[in-house]
Amino acid sequence: MEQSWKQAKSVFATALAAPLVWLVLFFLVPLAIVWAYSFGHNAGLTEIAITGTFKNYARAIEPLYLKIFLKSAWVAALTTGLCLVIGFPVALAITFASDKAKTWLLLLIMLPFWTNLLIRTYALIAVLRDEGYINKGLEAVWNLAGKVVHLAPFQPIPMMHTNFAVIVGLVYVHLPFMVLPLYSALDRLDKSLLEASLDLGAGHLRTLFKVVVPLALPGIASGVLITFIPALGAYLTPDLLGGPDSQMIANVIERQFKRANDWPFGAALSFLLMYLTFVAIAVQALLSRGKKGAGA
Amino acid sequence: MTKRSAPGPLEYLRRWQMQAWLAAVGIFLYAPLIALMAFSFNDSRRNIVWKGFTLKYYDKAFHDSSLIEAFANSLTIAALCTVLSVALGAMVALVLWRFRFPGKTVLDGALALPIVVPEICMGVAMLVFFAKVMPWPVGLPWPLNLGAITIAHVSFSFPFVAVVVRARMASFNREMEEAARDLGAGEWRTIWDVILPHMAPSLVAGALLAFTLSLDDFVITFFTAGPDTVTFPVKVYSMVRFSVTPEVNAASTILIVLTVLLTAVALKMQGDPAGVAGAHGDGK
Numbered sequence: 001m002e003q004s005w006k007q008a009k010s011v012f013a014t015a016l017a018a019p020l021v022w023l024v025l026f027f028l029v030p031l032a033i034v035w036a037y038s039f040g041h042n043a044g045l046t047e048i049a050i051t052g053t054f055k056n057y058a059r060a061i062e063p064l065y066l067k068i069f070l071k072s073a074w075v076a077a078l079t080t081g082l083c084l085v086i087g088f089p090v091a092l093a094i095t096f097a098s099d100k101a102k103t104w105l106l107l108l109i110m111l112p113f114w115t116n117l118l119i120r121t122y123a124l125i126a127v128l129r130d131e132g133y134i135n136k137g138l139e140a141v142w143n144l145a146g147k148v149v150h151l152a153p154f155q156p157i158p159m160m161h162t163n164f165a166v167i168v169g170l171v172y173v174h175l176p177f178m179v180l181p182l183y184s185a186l187d188r189l190d191k192s193l194l195e196a197s198l199d200l201g202a203g204h205l206r207t208l209f210k211v212v213v214p215l216a217l218p219g220i221a222s223g224v225l226i227t228f229i230p231a232l233g234a235y236l237t238p239d240l241l242g243g244p245d246s247q248m249i250a251n252v253i254e255r256q257f258k259r260a261n262d263w264p265f266g267a268a269l270s271f272l273l274m275y276l277t278f279v280a281i282a283v284q285a286l287l288s289r290g291k292k293g294a295g296a
Numbered sequence: 297m298t299k300r301s302a303p304g305p306l307e308y309l310r311r312w313q314m315q316a317w318l319a320a321v322g323i324f325l326y327a328p329l330i331a332l333m334a335f336s337f338n339d340s341r342r343n344i345v346w347k348g349f350t351l352k353y354y355d356k357a358f359h360d361s362s363l364i365e366a367f368a369n370s371l372t373i374a375a376l377c378t379v380l381s382v383a384l385g386a387m388v389a390l391v392l393w394r395f396r397f398p399g400k401t402v403l404d405g406a407l408a409l410p411i412v413v414p415e416i417c418m419g420v421a422m423l424v425f426f427a428k429v430m431p432w433p434v435g436l437p438w439p440l441n442l443g444a445i446t447i448a449h450v451s452f453s454f455p456f457v458a459v460v461v462r463a464r465m466a467s468f469n470r471e472m473e474e475a476a477r478d479l480g481a482g483e484w485r486t487i488w489d490v491i492l493p494h495m496a497p498s499l500v501a502g503a504l505l506a507f508t509l510s511l512d513d514f515v516i517t518f519f520t521a522g523p524d525t526v527t528f529p530v531k532v533y534s535m536v537r538f539s540v541t542p543e544v545n546a547a548s549t550i551l552i553v554l555t556v557l558l559t560a561v562a563l564k565m566q567g568d569p570a571g572v573a574g575a576h577g578d579g580k
Contacts, residue, residue, distance in 0.1 A: 005397035011483045012395055019388035019454065020403070027410055027418075027451045030425035034417070037424065089317050096308045105318070107563070112325045114559045116512050118529045119548040122536050123328035126335070133331060136345075175325065233414030235515050240536065250416040250515075257420050257519070267424075270417040277414055 185219015385457025
C-alpha cells in the first residue's frame with residue numbers, strides 16, 4: 001500500500017522537513033530542557049546547575065507533596081466516576097434516539113465543550129458564589145418563608161473556594177469528554193443482543209449490567225482515560241473555584257515556576273505528572289489489549 | 297411522536313426517567329452559560345436581580361482599549377496558528393499516510409505527545425524555552441511580538457490537524473492516484489491535482505479546529521505571554537481575579553457567540569458532529 005520513501009525522496013524530504021523540525025525544536029527540545037532541569041538545582045538567582053541530582057524527586061515524594069499528588073488523583077478519579085454515572089444514561093439515550101434527535105443531542109453535548117474553558121469556569125463562579133444565583137434563590141425562598149414563620153436572617157451557603165466547587169467545576173467541564181467516547185462505543189453495539197436479553201426475561205437493569213456494560217467496556221475505558229487525564233492536570237478550575245486547601249498538582253507546579261522560582265523542583269513535579277499520565281495511558285492500552293485477546 | 301403507544305423495549309428516549317435525566321443534564325450544562333449571557337444585558341451592577349435591558353456593558357467593553365487589544369491579539373494569534381498548523385499538519389499527515397520509512401513509529405508517537413501531555417507541563421516547557429533558549433525579543437512591533445505565543449499554539453495544534461487529515465485520507469481510493477500516474481502525472485502533479493482535492497474538507501475542518509484550540513487556550517498562553525502580549529482569555533482571567541462584572545459577561549457573550557458560529561460552520565463542513573468532537577476531544 002504505502003510506498004517506500006526511497007521512491008520519492010524529494011516529496012518525502014520536502015513534506016517531512018518542516019513538521020519534523022517544528023516538532024523537535026518547539027516541542028521536544030523544551031520538554032527535554034525541563035527534564036534536564038529536574039536533575040538540577042538553583043545555583044544563583046537565574047542560573048540553574050544540572051548536576052544529575054535526584055534531590056528534587058526525593059522532595060516531590062515527601063508527605064506534603066505526596067498528599068497533593070494523591071489528592072489530585074483522588075479528585076480526578078471522583079470527577080471521572082461522576083462523569084461516568086451522569087454521562088452513561090445520556091450516551092445511552094443518544095444511541096437509541098432517532099437520527100434527527102441524535103444530531104441535536106450530540107450538538108447539545110458539544111456546544112459547551114467548544115465554549116472557552118475560562119468562560120465556563122467563570123459562569124460557574126456566578127452560580128456558586130455567596131451572592132450567586134443559588135444563594136440568592138435560596139434567600140428569596142427563605143424570605144418568603146420568613147413572612148409566615150419567624151426565621152433568623154439568611155446565611156448564604158459557602159460554596160465558592162471549597163473542594164465541592166472544584167468537583168462541580170471539573171465535572172461541568174469534563175462531562176462531554178466522557179459522553180462522546182461512550183456514545184461512539186455504544187453506537188457500535190449489536191442492538192439485537194439487547195433485544196435478545198430483554199426477550200429472555202432479563203430486566204432493563206440486568207441487561208445493562210450483564211450485556212451492555214461488558215460489551216462497551218473498551219469504550220468505557222477510553223472515556224475514563226480521556227476524562228481522567230485532563231482532570232488530573234487541571235489548573236484553572238482549582239485555581240478559580242478552589243480554596244487554599246483545594247490545591248491540585250498543576251497549581252503547585254505553576255507556583256514553583258512563577259512565585260517560588262524553584263524551577264528544578266517544578267520541573268521534577270511536572271515530569272512526575274507526565275509519568276502518571278503515561279502510566280494511565282499504558283494501563284488502558286494493556287486492559288484493552290487483554291480484552292481483545294480474551295474476546296477473540 | 298403523537299402516537300400514544302407504550303415505548304418499545306429499546307426506545308429509551310421515550311421513557312420519562314430518561315427524559316428527566318437528559319433535561320437535568322441539559323440544565324446543568326446550559327443554565328450557567330445562559331444566565332451569564334442574560335445578565336450581560338442587565339441594567340444593574342449587582343447583576344443578580346433583573347433591572348431592565350441595557351447594552352451599556354457592551355459599549356463599555358468596546359471602549360475598553362486593553363480588552364479590545366487582547367481580543368485583537370487572540371484573533372491574530374489564532375489566524376497565524378491556523379495557517380501554520382494546517383500546512384504542517386497536512387504535510388506530516390501526507391508523509392505518514394503515504395510512505396514507509398525507518399523511524400515511522402517514533403514519529404507517530406512523538407506526534408501524539410502534544411495531544412496527551414498535560415497542558416501545564418507543556419506550559420512550563422514553553423516558559424523555560426522562551427526564557428533560556430530562544431528569548432523572544434521584547435518591544436517588537438505588533439504582530440511580531442506575538443511570535444512566542446503563536447509558536448506555542450502551533451506546537452499543540454498541528455498534531456490535532458494531522459489526526460483529522462489522516463482520518464480523511466483513510467477513505468482515499470489509491471486507484472485514483474495510479475490512474476493519474478498512468479496518464480503521465482508526476483509525483484508533485486499527483487499530490488496537487490488528486491490527493492489535495494481529496495484532503496480539502498479535512499483541511500477546512502482542521503483549520504477550524506486549530507482556530508478554536510488557539511482561541512480557547514489559557515494555560516499554555518498564561519506561561520508564554522509577556523506583559524505586553526495579553527490574549528483575551530488571559531485578560532478575562534485577570535478581570536475575574538478581581539470580581540464578577542457585567543463587562544466580563546458582555547465580553548464572554550461575544551466570544552460564546554463567535555464559538556457557536558464557528559462550530560456551526562465546522563459541522564456544515566464535516567457533516568458528522570462526532571467526527572469533529574472526536575478530534576477535538578482527545579486529551580485536551
